Every structure is written in structure tokens, then in C-alpha cells.
Amino acid sequence: MKTYLGFDYGGTKLLIGELDEQGRVLRSKRYPTGCVMQEQAVEKLLECTADYCDTVGFEGELQAAGVGIVGVSNHDTGEWISMTHEKEGDPVPLADMLAEKLGVPVAIDNDVRSATTAEWKLGHGKFSDNFIYINVGTGLAAGFVVNGMLVRGANNNSGEVGHSVMNLADKRYCVCGRTGCAENVVSGSGFAKQAAEYCLLEVLLADRPNSADASKLFELADAGNESAVAITEYAADTLAALIMNLVRVTDPDTVILGGGVVSDGWLLEKVKPRLNPSTMRGVTKGVVLSNFTPAYVGLIGAASLGMVLCEEKKK
Numbered sequence: 611m612k613t614y615l616g617f618d619y620g621g622t623k624l625l626i627g628e629l630d631e632q633g634r635v636l637r638s639k640r641y642p643t644g645c646v647m648q649e650q651a652v653e654k655l656l657e658c659t660a661d662y663c664d665t666v667g668f669e670g671e672l673q674a675a676g677v678g679i680v681g682v683s684n685h686d687t688g689e690w691i692s693m694t695h696e697k698e699g700d701p702v703p704l705a706d707m708l709a710e711k712l713g714v715p716v717a718i719d720n721d722v723r724s725a726t727t728a729e730w731k732l733g734h735g736k737f738s739d740n741f742i743y744i745n746v747g748t749g750l751a752a753g754f755v756v757n758g759m760l761v762r763g764a765n766n767n768s769g770e771v772g773h774s775v776m777n778l779a780d781k782r783y784c785v786c787g788r789t790g791c792a793e794n795v796v797s798g799s800g801f802a803k804q805a806a807e808y809c810l811l812e813v814l815l816a817d818r819p820n821s822a823d824a825s826k827l828f829e830l831a832d833a834g835n836e837s838a839v840a841i842t843e844y845a846a847d848t849l850a851a852l853i854m855n856l857v858r859v860t861d862p863d864t865v866i867l868g869g870g871v872v873s874d875g876w877l878l879e880k881v882k883p884r885l886n887p888s889t890m891r892g893v894t895k896g897v898v899l900s901n902f903t904p905a906y907v908g909l910i911g912a913a914s915l916g917m918v919l920c921e922e923k924k925k
């Protein structure tokens with residue numbers, strides 16, 4: 611059986627796992643990392659790889675591996691450029707380093723483009739050459755497949771749609787330095803900021819101070835809590851507007867929503883009636899929820915980078 615190894619590196623945790631060609635997770639192991647510096651993170655990644663090979667091992671015949679990682683990556687050179695979106699340190703040839711350890715080719719990409727690759731190879735994107743994958747998790751970002759090509763950009767920084775200004779009248783600052791960004795309104799971190807402003811601190815989880823528990827917020831909104839209703843209505847308006855703006859840019863036939871904030875479908879039900887049928891008329895396959903469970907989409911995405919690498923080598 612041909613298999614692919616995925617590395618889902620999210621900053622505070624690393625999930626390593628082996629998948630078959632259908633994207634089924636055969637074996638996996640989760641490691642806490644907690645690294646804030648890139649150098650430490652690379653060391654930890656190599657250490658965990660060695661541990662995985664020793665303690666978990668492989669069920670099939672490993673063909674390739676993929677790394678879906680936070681920050682900025684250069685897919686073409688296999689380098690991990692930085693852990694954040696601010697430039698820091700020298701790029702690390704992470705794909706080559708892991709290829710040497712594993713004895714198979716390794717591809718690397720950022721976390722959202724990895725998830726987009728998972729949709730492309732194994733999810734709703736299998737049936738489309740033009741789709742947008744929007745990830746609403748702690749942050750807000752997107753991956754674009756246009757005319758059968760995944761868009762990366764001149765600096766591997768495409769898809770940062772969370773930093774689209776959606777409301778010029780909203781003067782709250784965003785981490786990117788602008789005001790009125792979508793990420794401040796519709797994301798786990800955006801919900802947390804607004805919950806604090808509305809004195810709705812019960813929706814903040816003690817162990818996740820930077821990201822609100824979206825399902826708790828939605829429950830409060832359903833129960834009629836005015837603050838929760840205001841936050842979620844603003845989020846639904848913003849996400850609907852963002853989807854329609856992006857549809858106007860790349861003309862997709864499918865829009866896929868994934869990530870912890872949208873995975874229960876609550877927000878999508880609020881968004882759907884706000885979508886203008888005329889704007890959305892070309893989105894013939896609809897606005898759909900990802901079929902992957904949020905806990906595994908990063909791993910499946912990472913492994914699918916390895917699958918694509920093998921396909922490209924065959925060409």
C-alpha cells in the first residue's frame with residue numbers, strides 16, 4: 611500500500627501522521643511544541659520526526675511527505691521562510707532536511723494552502739478547477755485554485771484575505787496595522803476581541819485566551835443575548851461580503867468553508883441568506899462546508915502536498 615506522511619505544524623502543536631491514497635489516517639502521533647522561535651521549532655520538528663520513526667513507524671510503503679506549517683513557506687524551494695508573517699532570520703531548507711531523514715521527497719506549504727490542497731485532491735475541490743477555500747479558525751485566510759493552479763504569489767503570501775478591509779467605519783486596529791480588517795470581525799481571535807469589548811468574557815476559554823469558543827458564542831446568540839447577536843450578525847454580514855468580493859475576483863464555481871469557527875454549520879446558515887443570487891450565479895457547485903474534521907484537515911493537507919509532489923514527478 612502506497613502511503614504519505616503529513617506534518618501539521620501549528621505553532622503550539624505538531625501532528626505527524628501516515629495516510630493512504632484515499633486520505634485515510636492510518637497512524638498518527640501528536641506532539642506539544644510550544645516553540646516561539648523558528649530555530650527551536652526546526653530542532654523540535656527533526657526530534658519529533660526521529661521519535662515518530664522509532665515509536666510509531668510506518669504501515670505502508672512511504673512515497674512522499676508534506677509539511678503544512680504556520681508562517682511563510684516557499685513551496686518551490688522547499689524553504690520555511692519565517693514562523694510569522696513578519697520577516698525574521700534566514701530561510702530554513704526544511705523540505706531537504708526532512709527528505710534526508712525520511713528518504714522520500716518532501717513538499718512544504720503554509721497551513722491554509724495545505725488545507726486547500728487537501729480539498730483539491732480529496733475533498734470538494736476534486737470536482738473543480740476553480741474554487742476558493744476559506745479557513746475561519748483562530749485567524750481568517752483563504753486558498754485559491756484558479757484554472758487548475760494553486761495561487762501562491764510573488765512572496766508566497768497570497769490568500770491573506772483576513773486583512774481585507776471590510777468596513778471603513780470600523781476603526782479598530784488589526785495586527786497587520788490597518789483598521790477594519792475582516793479577521794477582527796470573523797475569526798476566533800476576532801470574536802475574542804469583540805467578546806472582551808462587549809464584556810462577554812464567558813465565551814473566552816481559560817486555556818485559549820486568544821481565541822473565543824465560537825460554539826458558545828453561537829449558543830448565546832440563539833438564546834437572545836444581545837451582545838452575542840450583535841457580534842454574530844456583524845460576522846455573518848462580513849463573511850458574506852468577503853465571499854462575494856472574492857467570487858468577483860477569481861470567478862470560482864465552488865466556495866468551501868473550513869476551520870473550527872464554521873465547522874458546525876451555524877455561521878454558514880446565517881451567511882447564506884445574505885449572499886446576493888446575482889453575484890453568486892457562477893458558483894454553481896455552491897458554498898459548502900469542508901468534509902474534513904478540523905482536527906485532521908491540517909494533517910490531510912500536509913500529506914496531500916506529498917501526493918501532489920509524486921503526481922508532478924510522474925509528469
Ligand SMILES: [Zn+2]
Pocket residue numbers: 772773774784785786787788791793
Ligand atoms: Zn489586518
